[in-house]
Amino acid sequence: MKAIEANFDGLVGPTHNYAGLSTGNIASTQNKQQSSNPRQAALQGLAKMKALNDLGFVQGVLPPQARPDIDTLRRLGFFGTDARVLEAAARQAPELLSACCSASSMWTANAATVSASVDTQDGKVHFTPANLVSKFHRSIEHKSTARILKAVFNDEQYFQHHPALPGAGVLGDEGAANHTRLCSDYHQPAISFFVFGRYGLDETRPAPGRYRARQTLEACTAVARQHRLKEEAVVYAQQNPDVIDKGVFHNDVIAVGNQHLLLCHEKAFLNQAEVYKNLQKATAGQLQIVEVPESRIRVETAVQTYLFNSQLLSRDDGKMTMVVPSDCENNPTVSSYLSELVNTDNPIDQVKVFDLRQSMNNGGGPACLRLRVVLNEQELQAVNPHCLITDSLYSQLTRWVESHYRDQLKEGDLADPDLITESREALDQLTQILGLGSVYSFQKR
Template sequence: MEANFDGLVGPTHNYAGLAFGNVASARNADQASNPREAALQGLDKMQALAKLGLAQGVLPPQERPNLSALRALGYVGKEARVLEKVWHEAPGLLAAVSSASSMWTANAATVSPSADTADRKVHFTPANLCSNLHRSFEPETTSRVLRAVFEDATHFIHHAPLQSTPALGDEGAANHTRLCAEYGEAGLELFVYGQGSESEPAPENYPARQTRAACEAIARLHELDPARSLHLLQNPAVIDQGVFHNDVIAVGNREVLLYHQDAFHDVDALKRWLRTSWRGARAPVLIEVPREHVSVEDAIGSYLFNSQLVCTPDGRMHLVVAQECRENLKVWAEIERIVEAPDNPIVDALVFDLRQSMRNGGGPACLRLRVVLNEPERAAVNPMCWIDAAKLEALRDWVRTHYRDRLVLADLADPNLLDESRTALDLLTQILGLGSIYPFQR
């Protein structure tokens, strides 16, 4: 089965517009955010998918503001004074160390299931996220979180993040897709990159965050069969339009790959690979959305391709989309065409209000990390991180108790926000049975 582990939105959720190349994030910079609403919206999605019978887990947010990072940069003194000083001297830095971007767990790591790896264990490599300052603070805590959730060394292998350098830029599962006939059978792992060799085309306006060198290193670390892994160049023209990750322009699950006509530099290479490497009873299903139906601009505005494709226990496939998809007439018409088509297994579209995340440039797919597990592996996962009715009630009460309903950038300098966040996270580690994963706990 394929489990989805969604990231909880953190108490400092704000709109600072930190991610260059993320159009939605830049468009909504400096607006007031609602952390409480954001977290509850995410929990609503988790609840709905769990009710469908999906294996649904949850991952915690990170400690923010990140005082450890500020002290490493030379800020000394009492915490309240440090926050005040940074706010006046370098407000952009305060925004960076306060970002709640770890909520987008599609960037947490790349995961390969035991069916694909030579040692028949599940492999995790946390993303180094070195392209943006605010995200570069995440990998250390992400590594601790993943080890606390997937602790059993009998089943799980945890690699260190790749060296933090632009030459090995890695943004995690947002640029990785696994395709297969059945989850438990050997699959094909598709790595999409934006920065390759000097002879390959590259974007001109926005940076390519994922490198081919990083993809190749992860494939080696995960002991993947080279014949069953493909490294495919993203179309640089769409990166320049704001497609900062592959999961903004393509989404796949089991045998289905849904993608925009302009997603890849060489889609024929992808098709050849599928023809020669595919195994299993189900044949691959490629659903290409023509640019005449949905422009890249509409795809980004609605996050059509930042949807989730999920399979319920009955084998039926569902498309999980943001409400913005239904509000865009062209996008919704395309979704209806996809659902009504007789030649693909997608049976319906499930619509969710995720506006708080969407305004910061993250849709349904950004919020989750996919982990394929067999039954012994599922049993080895920290049981307190699975979503059920009792856990949802506890988490909703926790959010309503500890989260603010309005946050502007100036609030990041409020020492009370730091105290509120730490109090909340300390309790959360108990709710989820994670132990001491945060710097303030260690």
């Protein structure tokens, strides 16, 4: 049965701000406390969705989470009305308030790990929300993520939803940012390539020294078991600890794969030659690996431009389109490399550039913004149709953003009680537009 890969991008939320919460993510920390533009951020993301839909790719949208997260602030000991909770948090624990206002759910590559039905032993598409325990502001996302995913992929005949892994450091799970599906074609069984940063239960093994690795081997193996993947169809690899210390907080900052192609930096993995050997064995030698040497593009340049945080999209003609942020075009070294890449012997023959400056300032590029879901024809028909981008939905969402989003947000604005009202009114309307029902806790009171 024919299958496609759909990309579900996260819609940037009304509280998009630069709080510098993500240690190890250089762009996030460098832009801390700068003024953000939530409206522009959301419109930039929507423009990418619309453009890819116009190119013929199946494009979906996932809603943001409710922020400020008043429920979490109450669990942390703040009482009274919502306004009083905000005021007290801003005065007593501004860092906690910033965390509970984060719009980081926009990066849906971290929302979950997804396995295609052709890869699972029960023939269903499996979803496991990431627990994201390495960062507090993201660890509070997974329950809402689970509700949202169930509202979008809501047919139990085709979709199997799992809870997030237990919220312990040894099971740190960052979702699809560390998982790549390698195959000859989307409808064929694939090799699941899981990349981890450290061993959760063995601290004597190699690990970065400056930044703590976020994904553990134990989380990868647990998700593989949950999704009922065959052992022989899974390959595990460890990130190079040295590149994690240079800002490569997820594998998708240093490598990107699609179908039978893996594009990666020469320093992406620990024991890289062995990783290649294991991948070629698992794929019966069908995988093409394009390695970018350090002498051509330094790790620091890759992190700065997010060259590898790109999307590789397969077209009907057998070729691939590569989606990159404008930072790649603006860097002469990377721009030159991309020009060479499309003229060498590999499937990539087209590069599309998008202005995602608002997301990039917070440390997320094109690949961060999307969750990849392989679906056959029946499964695609079972997806909530209101969450698939069309010209009409794009226009409707654009008007919605322009009506509800601020064009500037500073750190001090997070304590503004009007922000709660604005955000809730916007999200309540959004759930109606997307036909999601009541997925937010404030809708159930």
